[in-house]
Amino acid sequence: MIMVKTVIVGYGNIGKAVYDALSAAPDMSVAGVVLRDREKAREKGVPEGVPVFEDVSEPGTADVAILCVPSRSVPNEAVKYLAKGIHTVDSYDLHGEAMLILYNTLDTIGKKHNSVAVIGMGLDPGVDTLIRGIFETAAPKGISYTNFGPGMSMGHTTVVKSIEGVKNGLSVTLPLGAGLHRRMVYVEIMDGYDFDTISDTIKKDPYFVKDETHVIQTNDVSALQDVGHGMNIERKGVSGKTDNQLFNFDMRVNNPAVTAQIMVAAARAAMRQKPGCHTPLDIPVADMLYGGRDDLIRRLV
């Protein structure tokens, strides 16, 4: 069996969960963890015996870099690896025009350096993208609603934590139906910072500006944390000339665990794609699965 050699870039919630998912996969190996500050490796929980690199030039023989960094760092990190001929996987979660810009940027670089970028591979985008695509395949006319929560949004929480003066933060998403959401943001604030200013910064951030957002000050964010998340996608649409075709998808999951698992599946798939950039919609499901073709046909088709 060919083993896929990976490096994990960043070692927060997702990086740790990626390590677990890689350990559980028979065909994947961990060549190392990339951390800006190598000294912090053990403190961050990198297991003993796993090599830690400080720089992109060190991985050397890795096939795929799994980028477990905040979305906003993804474009720069991805470019560095792709330019060295190392494939990348990310769970970049800015939708719409931002995703298209990332796609075009990484597609050009990947094609130039014979490397593969798989972008937007997590819960949403990722699993949800595939579900939305399949629902639209089955009923091309109609409306799909993606309803998040109740649960912690990792992307939004990262944004909150990155704001100056925020000691710790948590963004919880509540579904209001029809794809509308309320965001409950809990923040612990550093001494000398003003709550109202921080609240305002959060509400004006592109991640929050479109939704009803409430910011609440608290003394202990960690007491509120639970990484379980819910997700629902519903579509009522038309197949051919037949209306009222109903589709529903529900997921209740540990968010970092499933995000990491999808990223590891995407790392496997990266080995099987042409150079350039690929979204979840461009990857055959078989390429993400472990197992021989005959076995997959017998079990899943």
Next chain:
Amino acid sequence: MIMVKTVIVGYGNIGKAVYDALSAAPDMSVAGVVLRDREKAREKGVPEGVPVFEDVSEPGTADVAILCVPSRSVPNEAVKYLAKGIHTVDSYDLHGEAMLILYNTLDTIGKKHNSVAVIGMGLDPGVDTLIRGIFETAAPKGISYTNFGPGMSMGHTTVVKSIEGVKNGLSVTLPLGAGLHRRMVYVEIMDGYDFDTISDTIKKDPYFVKDETHVIQTNDVSALQDVGHGMNIERKGVSGKTDNQLFNFDMRVNNPAVTAQIMVAAARAAMRQKPGCHTPLDIPVADMLYGGRDDLIRRLV
């Protein structure tokens, strides 16, 4: 825009629904319908103005033949078209070893004649295959259950109707949970045939032999017919080292309409695949969708 030229092979429930789905698709055209008995075209409901061919040699310029014939006729029909360089799409619904045999047969012929076969494209296999694959991607360890119904099974109904002495038949599937099913078969019998013999033949057929099957004689099967169908797939599994990851998919649909819609999407995808055979797991979702890449990324990723 490049139009995909299709022929519809067979014009029963699925053939008719495929015509509807093709008519609704901006990028697909109907080059004709293939019927063994051309005289029956209008009686079967082929619309005026649609060319009717009796033989595989006639379609000529079609890109894709959409095979709306019983599963058991699929292998022979597919081979005929593929050997002429015409792509094929089917909703072959025998799982396991039979699917693998079809895959290998059509893969060889497609590669030899530079044509593409897309197999198993309907509800199950088809939509369900993709969902099962995605669920396993997100949680590689665990158990998935596919629960059908309540509703009419088209594949099973076709098998019932094909049995000698059966005037009309209907096979309804009821879910018993955990992927187990009860099959209620309603039959109208021709004069001079024995009900018990027919009931026995049905129960011993590979389509029925594994399930609890009840065969009921009735005077008017048509009064019972409703092509609505239900489908549920559930998985509880493990992502990385995290248990209790829950996934659920539900669909309540007009069965021929959605089957046909998926087949039309597969015909579109056939134009974008390499020669050989492809299952639902081998087709990127984007290839099944109408619309430009940029639009798909903006809307669905």
